[in-house]
Amino acid sequence: MAGFQLAYRGELLAGVDEVGRGPLAGDVVTAAVILDPRQPIQGLADSKQLSETRREQLAEQIREKALYWHIARASVAEIDSYNILQATLMAMARAVDGLAVEPEYVAVDGNRMPRWRYTSETVIKGDALVPAISAASILAKVCRDAEMCQFDQQYPGYGFAAHKGYGTAQHREAIAQLGPCPIHRRSFDPVRSMLAASQRQLR
Template identity: 60%
Template sequence: MNETPWLAGVDEAGRGPLAGPVVAAVVVLDPCSRIAGLTDSKKLSAKRRETLALEIRTRALAWGIGRASVEEIDHLNILQATFLAMQRAVERLPKWPVRVLVDGNQCPALDCEAEAVVGGDMTVPEISAASILAKTARDAEMQDLHQLYPQYGFDRHMGYPTAQHMKALTTFGPADCHRRSFAPVRRLLLAASG
């Protein structure tokens, strides 16, 4: 019996926040074990995401998580750091997929066929699953950062530039986990040094 060629979906979480890593996930679903309810992670409640993430990790043929640190984001830029996180996720698979579908309009360099799918997190189950794993993995990291830096409220906004986060940044200044290359953080650092 011939083995089914692996089709993988890739997505990321955390391109827009002012703090924390960017996290990517890759998922190879089992065509014989469908998972109901897969969609863009942003359309799901936190509780539903966690339930689906457990199901994905249990029932998928394979999955992997990759990340790029705040330092890598500041050094490379957010797009290249996102691609790096995606590459690291795919490298965690036990074997290379024949094809990778990536949410968005650009693909990282991979040693296999890759195709960008705009809106793929809503239409391609493998990408939806990757979206859910990336989001839950990154949210867990932001909860850890909240324990270290409770004054910023990372447990509520996950590092995104909400009014609460901007107020805390202005009051306390940036922490080590803030992305210095992002304009709101850079402006605060320039104001503090000038």
Template identity: 50%
Template sequence: MVHSQSTSLVLSDLGFSVTDEPLEIILTKAGLSPICGVDEAGRGPLAGPVVAAAVIFRDCEAVWSARDSKTLTKRRRETCYRAITESLQYAVGVCSHEEIDELNILQASLAAMTRAIAGLDNVPKMILVDGIHAPKACGLVKPIRKGDALVATIGAASIVAKVHRDRIMEEFDRVYPGYGFARHMGYPTEQHRTALKRLGPCPIHRRTFKGVRELLQTAADAQ
């Protein structure tokens, strides 16, 4: 395994030298288990919740086959999701569109991560988080840039979060037809923007997001 500069910096920050072993194995040998990987899905969409997942590391194929969910096909992501959820301890945290509008998307994402970590049966000693911001949690928390692609357990969490959120949006597609939520999952695609202009925002749209906020203001001005 070839470590990137980012992974090397993580090891250095934690007082470890760079080796060919995965980060999780090194941390386990150092007595920092249980180790938890955390990631979120749904920061960019104009509608729906942000979802975070926390996955407890175990040395098994389900972990090592995990990759950043954004690089996988839907079929491959579903296969990995089943393997991860059947083999590993995990929990999911959700922040609704209302909470996103109230808190802002960053704070809502961190809150979803905190909820996911709190939902685990075991309290992790080491929490590896994708990105540069750390959620509130017991234990040592280490944010890692591009962690979903660099650290297998974070990659596993990214898959769980993505699939869980996609399923929520597929259900919303049945409740609010016409927007195409099952296709774009609430992201600001051309199809979604066109539907928004035609139908107006529905109850799960994020009122504070650009592209929704302006439509609401235009409607208010017209009254």
């Protein structure tokens, strides 16, 4: 993370990231984290580059040591209604709005941010460059992965615990065999195409 500097140098910096834009099922989950400079957390990195065990260890430290953190989401219904980008931006705004204190500055992973009142900047690959964004990435992923494991029990046969809702060959085959379940995104293919084909057959 050396060599990169945000425009902000104070302590009330909120990092924001999302998990779950690409999957065929489940909510998009976001987190906002304000780290405590007096309690640094070693090993923060892009959540996708960490093992499941390491993510869970770091998530526990973040929840204990961060000054403030909040997890938010946009539902499958909102994703289907507004599109995944707008739903993600809504979830990001909810994550920051849910913090117990208003941040002085917000750093958002990626190149898009919500329209909001906060002074902020986007950071490409921010989850590898800004520790607060890394922390947000970790919290969001640990939360969403746990939820998908719960859905694996609720909706057996789809393999949610393994692929976390992403469009793997196994997942697509399960959708073709079982049809979509309530947590599948109707606006995403192949679910959308399958439902459209079913409607044509009914006419």
